[in-house]
């Protein structure tokens with residue numbers, strides 16, 4: 001019986017490692033079938049949307065954008081934090097947005113890619129990317145888009161979770177985001193997740209001449 005236990009554990013670790021490898025190798029995005037796991041109470045316990053709102057220092061009249069909002073597991077908390085402002089969630093998958101509708105009624109939802117955000121320059125006070133950046137192959141372009149729509153006085157929150165197949169350590173995220181013209185301001189970490197708050201730097205060499213078509 002004990003042998004079966006080890007066998008089952010080995011299979012689980014093997015499956016987890018394979019999914020992680022394939023997700024990173026082929027930049028797979030979260031399937032819509034996984035949406036219920038995003039709103040599971042265990043996930044929300046360690047991801048703690050209210051801590052993200054605090055870390056982002058959200059004001060009631062802020063305009064806040066969540067890129068890759070999925071089924072609004074976190075967008076709901078962001079929308080509640082801006083009663084006099086605006087919360088917008090974008091995602092590439094219709095299926096995710098369909099599941100998001102009921103959860104975050106106060107937020108505006110839009111199907112779009114992070115590579116071409118359908119918003120004017122400097123239109124948001126806060127931008128959030130949770131469990132999405134490593135999935136985007138052209139992440140430098142996505143970050144330049146984020147920088148474009150973020151006000152110069154704004155803040156960007158980027159977070160990842162250890163259990164997610166696309167997970168990368170915090171120093172990798174920091175490197176990517178700083179290379180796009182941001183500076184790390186605050187960080188919060190626990191055993192299962194982290195969230196990093198960045199502000200745009202005054203100038204960014206890449207931002208100056210980069211413009212998505």
Ligand SMILES: C[S@@+](CC[C@H](N)C(=O)[O-])C[C@H]1O[C@@H](n2cnc3c(N)ncnc32)[C@H](O)[C@@H]1O
Nearest residue numbers: 030068069070073091092093113114130131132
């Ligand atoms: C793991 S889910 C995270 C959802 C949400 N941020 C959360 O933490 O609950 C990642 C989401 O990012 C979306 N996504 C992946 N690549 C994207 C892209 N290039 N542009 C916009 N959304 C994207 C996926 O469709 C998926 O819904």
